[in-house]
Amino acid sequence: MRYIEPHAHMVSRTTDDYEAIVLAGCKAVCEPAFWAGFDRGSGEGFRDYFAQLTEHEPKRAAKYLLPHYCWLCINPKESENLALADEVLSLIPEFLDRPGVLGIGEIGLNRNSRNEVAVFEKHVDLAACHNQLILVHTPHLEDKRKGTHIILDILKNDNRIDPSRVLIDHVEEHTVGMVLDAGFWGGITLYPESKCTPARAIDILEHHAGGNLWMNCACDWGHSDPLAVPKTCLEMRRRGHDKDEIDHLVFQNPVRFLSQSPHFIVPS
Amino acid sequence: MQRSKVLDLYFVDARSRLIDIAAFLDRVERAEGDDDYRVRTFREALRALVAEGNGSKRAERVLMVFSDPTLEPVELAEGKAATGTWRRAEG
Numbered sequence: 118m119r120y121i122e123p124h125a126h127m128v129s130r131t132t133d134d135y136e137a138i139v140l141a142g143c144k145a146v147c148e149p150a151f152w153a154g155f156d157r158g159s160g161e162g163f164r165d166y167f168a169q170l171t172e173h174e175p176k177r178a179a180k181y182l183l184p185h186y187c188w189l190c191i192n193p194k195e196s197e198n199l200a201l202a203d204e205v206l207s208l209i210p211e212f213l214d215r216p217g218v219l220g221i222g223e224i225g226l227n228r229n230s231r232n233e234v235a236v237f238e239k240h241v242d243l244a245a246c247h248n249q250l251i252l253v254h255t256p257h258l259e260d261k262r263k264g265t266h267i268i269l270d271i272l273k274n275d276n277r278i279d280p281s282r283v284l285i286d287h288v289e290e291h292t293v294g295m296v297l298d299a300g301f302w303g304g305i306t307l308y309p310e311s312k313c314t315p316a317r318a319i320d321i322l323e324h325h326a327g328g329n330l331w332m333n334c335a336c337d338w339g340h341s342d343p344l345a346v347p348k349t350c351l352e353m354r355r356r357g358h359d360k361d362e363i364d365h366l367v368f369q370n371p372v373r374f375l376s377q378s379p380h381f382i383v384p385s
Numbered sequence: 386m387q388r389s390k391v392l393d394l395y396f397v398d399a400r401s402r403l404i405d406i407a408a409f410l411d412r413v414e415r416a417e418g419d420d421d422y423r424v425r426t427f428r429e430a431l432r433a434l435v436a437e438g439n440g441s442k443r444a445e446r447v448l449m450v451f452s453d454p455t456l457e458p459v460e461l462a463e464g465k466a467a468t469g470t471w472r473r474a475e476g
Contacts, residue, residue, distance in 0.1 A: 124446070152465075194465050197461070197462055227460065227462065227465060228462035228463065228464070228465070228467070229453070229458050229459055229462075230458055230459050230460065230461055230462040231458045231459070231460060231461075232461070232462070233458070233462065234458050256467065257467040258451065258467035258468070258469050258470070259451050259452055259453050259467055259468070259469060259470050260453055261448075261452065261469050262448070262452040262453065262454075263452070263454075263455060263456060264454045266456055267456065267458065273399075289447055289448060289453065290442070290444045290445040291448040291449055316395065316398075317444065320444070350412040355394060356386060356394065357386055357390075366399045
């Protein structure tokens with residue numbers, strides 16, 4: 118089995134995890150910029166983080182023969198600080214031409230506040246001005262439905278944005294329909310407790326067969342599983358899905374979306 | 386997939402999760418203090434789970450019970466973490 122892990126925060130993981138995902142068939146890993154678990158104090162802290170994502174982490178992955186890509190942004194969890202957000206937004210263009218950079222992400226909303234909305238709109242503008250792909254984080258738990266509505270309204274009202282170049286991540290049963298109906302890609306995140314179990318993810322896929330969807334583990338420094346995608350593939354086999362269907366979902370679909378970035382090289 | 390196959394794959398797991406929910410409610414009731422908005426919404430979600438109609442969209446119905454139904458952004462984020470259920474203004 119081959120797969121692409123389209124969303125993993127590998128800077129928070131050990132090298133053992135790199136070895137495990139490669140042994141499970143991972144052919145490329147994509148790392149969106151994320152919240153560190155604490156608020157960074159300055160734009161320079163982000164410059165170091167972007168250097169880590171674009172220089173250091175690809176080297177760490179290469180030791181396991183794994184291509185590493187990344188997305189850049191300031192995470193919505195840090196968007197209440199508008200001055201810091203503006204400083205970070207001004208840094209991002211310096212990094213966009215680096216080889217592994219796929220676009221702007223994971224941007225979006227966390228608690229659906231006005232400042233988060235303002236910073237999200239600035240990221241969307243940045244992506245539009247630099248013709249970048251966009252990866253969107255939708256909020257957690259009770260905030261997801263509302264946040265997804267607000268995000269989709271902003272994107273649909275910007276005529277520079279092509280929905281086929283935007284992936285809305287962390288969809289669940291109550292948001293997947295509105296994402297796909299509007300022409301965006303959807304990401305299903307396999308996460309203990311706060312997102313989808315493998316069984317629910319496969320239910321969603323069966324309801325939306327043929328949709329522009331991918332699956333990811335979104336592993337980070339919290340309770341998460343870097344092998345969630347291959348484990349869900351095994352669950353799909355148990356439910357009678359054939360190898361071609363699974364390959365389409367976990368390899369060909371990510372390739373189709375990510376190949377819209379000139380920096381993405383289809384893994385052999 | 387045949388219904389019998391679904392049951393073969395998932396019945397024991399679902400049974401276990403259902404008993405966990407029952408035990409959770411027992412645990413809450415045994416503890417000192419009053420219910421808060423989370424327990425009240427949890428009970429509402431259980432009613433949505435067993436309600437008839439709306440096709441078989443039980444997972445979606447339960448998610449909607451826990452969801453903030455408003456559409457206007459809030460003035461300021463109250464902390465970084467969601468609690469799991471929207472807190473209605475309660476009289």
